[in-house]
Amino acid sequence: MKKHLVILMSLFSSVTLFSQVGINTENPQQLFHTDGKSSAATTNPTTGVPSVAQQVDDVVITNQGRVGIGVTTPTQSLDVNGRTR
Numbered sequence: 001m002k003k004h005l006v007i008l009m010s011l012f013s014s015v016t017l018f019s020q021v022g023i024n025t026e027n028p029q030q031l032f033h034t035d036g037k038s039s040a041a042t043t044n045p046t047t048g049v050p051s052v053a054q055q056v057d058d059v060v061i062t063n064q065g066r067v068g069i070g071v072t073t074p075t076q077s078l079d080v081n082g083r084t085r
Contacts, residue, residue, distance in 0.1 A: 020032070020033065021033070022034075022035070023035070024036070024037045025044045025058075026044075026046045027044055027045060027046050027047055027048070029044075029050065029058075029060060029072040029073070030060040030061060030062045030063075030068070030072060031060075031061055031062055031063050032060065032061040033058065033059075033060045033061075033072070034058065034059045034060075035058050036057030036058065036059075037057070044058070049072070050072060052081075055070055055071060055072050055081065056070050056081065057070070058070060058072060060072050060074065062074060065077070066078075066079065067079070068080075068081075070082060
């Protein structure tokens with residue numbers, strides 16, 4: 001019985017550790033991912049990694065708390081693709 005409980009607990013914890021939330025995307029790339037879907041050309045694919053053109057209207061928040069605007073893998077606290085003002 002203890003063995004079954006340990007297996008069940010490990011499966012449950014792995015599911016919760018890798019959960020991701022996506023808005024307007026079936027394939028979230030980070031902890032929280034929104035896809036603006038401004039056009040068919042910029043809509044993220046349902047599988048795989050979005051291209052640079054598809055990331056242009058995306059906003060993500062990583063497990064480390066980094067925010068990416070137009071970038072799905074931010075390397076700074078706030079990572080913006082393009083010119084900021």
